[in-house]
Amino acid sequence: GENVEQHPSTLSVQEGDSAVIKCTYSDSASNYFPWYKQELGKGPQLIIDIRSNVGEKKDQRIAVTLNKTAKHFSLHITETQPEDSAVYFCAALSGRDDKIIFGKGTRLHILP
Amino acid sequence: KAGVTQTPRYLIKTRGQQVTLSCSPISGHRSVSWYQQTPGQGLQFLFEYFSETQRNKGNFPGRFSGRQFSNSRSEMNVSTLELGDSALYLCASSGGASVSETQYFGPGTRLLVL
Numbered sequence: 001g002e003n004v005e006q007h008p009s010t011l012s013v014q015e016g017d018s019a020v021i022k023c024t025y026s027d028s029a030s031n032y033f034p035w036y037k038q039e040l041g042k043g044p045q046l047i048i049d050i051r052s053n054v055g056e057k058k059d060q061r062i063a064v065t066l067n068k069t070a071k072h073f074s075l076h077i078t079e080t081q082p083e084d085s086a087v088y089f090c091a092a093l094s095g096r097d098d099k100i101i102f103g104k105g106t107r108l109h110i111l112p
Numbered sequence: 113k114a115g116v117t118q119t120p121r122y123l124i125k126t127r128g129q130q131v132t133l134s135c136s137p138i139s140g141h142r143s144v145s146w147y148q149q150t151p152g153q154g155l156q157f158l159f160e161y162f163s164e165t166q167r168n169k170g171n172f173p174g175r176f177s178g179r180q181f182s183n184s185r186s187e188m189n190v191s192t193l194e195l196g197d198s199a200l201y202l203c204a205s206s207g208g209a210s211v212s213e214t215q216y217f218g219p220g221t222r223l224l225v226l
Contacts, residue, residue, distance in 0.1 A: 097168065100215070
């Protein structure tokens with residue numbers, strides 16, 4: 001079945017530096033790739049998404065890139081701030097069965 | 113607009129019991145999906161309902177079931193609870209007919225099975 005691999009599982013960066021989280025997917029028919037942020041005690045919140053007809057999307061300090069040939073996509077957070085500390089999940093919508101498959105998550109720590 | 117609400121927020125049950133969790137989607141949303149979140153397996157899809165019909169189902173045993181009412185509120189039921197069912201159960205709602213529409217998650221129900 002569809003599989004989404006996410007790396008790293010934990011990431012620590014200095015405040016103000018950039019953070020990059022990478023994901024790969026197995027289903028070449030996947031066409032929708034959302035990213036979620038989950039803070040302690042809360043449900044995941046969509047922060048950005050990208051569809052297969054574009055290669056990059058940016059929203060202020062957050063950007064996502066998609067390489068369909070290599071079947072990988074990445075989240076870039078620039079000028080990190082303390083409130084960016086959270087668990088981030090990538091996901092892919094399987095083109096075969098219309099299910100959203102999540103990566104295992106990355107715990108991001110922003111160091112003061 | 114109020115967000116997705118889930119009740120109860122916390123629940124403790126013992127093995128063999130059954131449990132019913134409730135999810136109220138954002139007003140106007142017709143699609144509700146359920147997920148199980150555990151430290152080991154991450155977020156796993158349980159099922160999705162749209163207009164009272166189960167549209168999709170994940171790879172969970174038949175002990176896990178759900179339903180959706182005409183007002184789009186949804187419930188999920190787990191029968192004959194096992195220790196491994198301890199998890200955070202999340203529901204998400206979306207307004208469109210496809211799961212590629214933005215999904216809005218509730219805070220979850222944390223279930224502990226003893």
